Amino acid sequence: MIQRTLLLLLILFSQTAVAVTSIDQSFLFHAKAEQKQPSQHADVLPWMATLEKADSISLTGGSYWLVMPTLMYDRETKWVISVRNSIVESLDYWVIGDDGSKQHSHSGYYAPYEFLFDYGREVELNYGVEYWLIVKLESRYFSSVPKVELKPLLEHKKSSDFEAMAVMLCLGGLFFIACYNLLIFFSIKDRAFLYYGLYVLAYFFGWAVTFHIPAHMWNYHNLEIHHLFFISLPIFNILFYKHFLQLPEYSPKLWRLSKYLMWVCILALPTSIYLVSYTALIASVLIMLWIGLAITCGNVCLIKGFAPARYFIFAFTCLLLPAVIILPGNLGLTPDFIEYAELATLIGGTADALLLSLALANKIKLLSEERQTYIKTLGIAWEKARQDGLTQLQNRHAFDEYLQTQPFGIEVKRDEHLILLDIDGITQVNHTLGHHEGDCLLKFAAKQLQLICEAHERVKLFRIGGDNFVILLSVEQTQSVLVQLEQVSNEFAKEGYRKTGISYGYALNTAVKDASDWLRAADRNMYKAKTDKRREKQAHLRQVMEDESNNLDFI
Numbered sequence: 001m002i003q004r005t006l007l008l009l010l011i012l013f014s015q016t017a018v019a020v021t022s023i024d025q026s027f028l029f030h031a032k033a034e035q036k037q038p039s040q041h042a043d044v045l046p047w048m049a050t051l052e053k054a055d056s057i058s059l060t061g062g063s064y065w066l067v068m069p070t071l072m073y074d075r076e077t078k079w080v081i082s083v084r085n086s087i088v089e090s091l092d093y094w095v096i097g098d099d100g101s102k103q104h105s106h107s108g109y110y111a112p113y114e115f116l117f118d119y120g121r122e123v124e125l126n127y128g129v130e131y132w133l134i135v136k137l138e139s140r141y142f143s144s145v146p147k148v149e150l151k152p153l154l155e156h157k158k159s160s161d162f163e164a165m166a167v168m169l170c171l172g173g174l175f176f177i178a179c180y181n182l183l184i185f186f187s188i189k190d191r192a193f194l195y196y197g198l199y200v201l202a203y204f205f206g207w208a209v210t211f212h213i214p215a216h217m218w219n220y221h222n223l224e225i226h227h228l229f230f231i232s233l234p235i236f237n238i239l240f241y242k243h244f245l246q247l248p249e250y251s252p253k254l255w256r257l258s259k260y261l262m263w264v265c266i267l268a269l270p271t272s273i274y275l276v277s278y279t280a281l282i283a284s285v286l287i288m289l290w291i292g293l294a295i296t297c298g299n300v301c302l303i304k305g306f307a308p309a310r311y312f313i314f315a316f317t318c319l320l321l322p323a324v325i326i327l328p329g330n331l332g333l334t335p336d337f338i339e340y341a342e343l344a345t346l347i348g349g350t351a352d353a354l355l356l357s358l359a360l361a362n363k364i365k366l367l368s369e370e371r372q373t374y375i376k377t378l379g380i381a382w383e384k385a386r387q388d389g390l391t392q393l394q395n396r397h398a399f400d401e402y403l404q405t406q407p408f409g410i411e412v413k414r415d416e417h418l419i420l421l422d423i424d425g426i427t428q429v430n431h432t433l434g435h436h437e438g439d440c441l442l443k444f445a446a447k448q449l450q451l452i453c454e455a456h457e458r459v460k461l462f463r464i465g466g467d468n469f470v471i472l473l474s475v476e477q478t479q480s481v482l483v484q485l486e487q488v489s490n491e492f493a494k495e496g497y498r499k500t501g502i503s504y505g506y507a508l509n510t511a512v513k514d515a516s517d518w519l520r521a522a523d524r525n526m527y528k529a530k531t532d533k534r535r536e537k538q539a540h541l542r543q544v545m546e547d548e549s550n551n552l553d554f555i
């Protein structure tokens with residue numbers, strides 16, 4: 001058995017050229033507390049024979065040995081050994097050479113970091129030397145299957161710096177998007193922006209602790225809170241798309257289903273603290289269900305006519321693509337297809353956040369367009385409400401509205417007259433010729449009055465009800481307008497409306513205390529003028545009758 005193992009190792013030594021080594025290319029064993037690593041190169045094979053072989057690393061945590069034979073044929077001496085693709089609480093690296101060299105370094109979640117965002121440690125490997133690379137991993141859970149990586153120092157620094165730059169750009173973008181949407185919420189009080197801002201903040205904090213930002217900056221380590229943020233993602237996002245997609249109105253059934261999932265996530269939050277070994281699996285399942293349900297809701301709302309849902313669908317597609325590839329690996333169902341799975345997921349989530357921001361911006365645009373249309377419609381309705389339907393003149397509502405803005409008495413800056421007009425004989429026209437003809441008389445009178453007013457600047461004309469019209473004009477214009485009003489009765493006669501005419505009265509704004517007093521004063525003067533006209537007419541009629549009687553007596 002030992003001879004076969006030695007033969008296998010010799011073949012492996014002759015073919016190994018290490019740049020990146022995964023668990024599948026190494027020897028994996030269960031690690032027990034009493035077991036110690038070998039101290040000499042020749043002791044490794046006998047030591048391995050005493051270990052319990054492991055088929056794979058359990059995502060629910062444990063302690064493992066990884067043993068990898070390496071023959072260095074590269075002249076480069078400075079290398080970096082690192083474990084990535086998962087959070088690991090404790091890592092120990094041993095490099096044992098057949099030249100008698102031995103190197104050991106400790107890393108992991110709680111250890112200081114030599115490189116940004118990874119567990120790498122620098123080692124020295126010399127040309128032509130055979131090495132055993134031994135890694136001990138201990139963690140309460142593994143978010144994905146860890147990968148052991150051996151790279152030249154400069155190459156590792158370059159890739160590490162690139163990853164750090166990408167992480168910081170994504171995290172910075174997430175933080176900015178979250179703050180921006182929360183500020184919009186405080187401005188317009190739309191809850192879609194509140195829940196979206198909280199959703200992005202949860203995403204930001206989840207990935208910040210995943211990439212050990214609090215550990216780097218404040219030496220803060222708390223493995224229990226990592227998945228607390230990720231499990232809260234569906235909660236805030238469901239509340240967000242409830243308001244954004246107007247889901248209860250467009251699809252009550254999908255909203256009920258979303259509520260059930262949201263409550264499941266709320267109930268699952270304590271697992272991040274009390275079931276640390278299983279929380280990564282629980283979070284992965286809940287996130288897969290949430291993404292699938294969210295895309296379904298977006299498509300249903302889009303089909304039913306909600307246009308901004310298209311951006312919502314694009315956003316979740318960006319989240320879905322890495323999730324489809326990565327989440328099954330997190331559950332142990334498939335191997336990992338992406339080398340930098342965590343970074344890929346972060347980039348996908350940032351794109352999701354950005355596109356959802358565009359969806360919200362598109363919603364604001366649509367709301368603004370709807371608001372402008374509403375204002376325009378309201379303006380048209382307001383103008384129609386202020387316009388007389390028969391004569392197309394401004395009506396009593398417009399007249400009262402205008403007078404509310406005018407000063408009276410000693411506060412007057414411009415002396416104005418209010419002329420109140422009444423069409424004489426319109427009742428007789430209605431009774432003898434019909435109301436249609438009476439309406440024609442009113443329209444004709446309005447046209448004549450409008451021609452008079454248009455010939456003067458800043459003169460306002462209103463029909464305040466029935467056969468009553470009002471003209472507002474300056475004192476200087478009054479005499480000219482009154483002369484033209486005297487001709488209107490003649491225009492009525494030419495149009496065939498005999499025994500009709502216009503009576504009017506006017507009052508000065510400096511002589512009254514308010515708008516109603518101004519109208520009453522003009523009304524009194526109009527009826528006084530009507531009375532005087534009636535008396536003159538009766539006196540003229542008596543005189544005519546007396547003249548006719550005298551002529552008969554003479555004959």
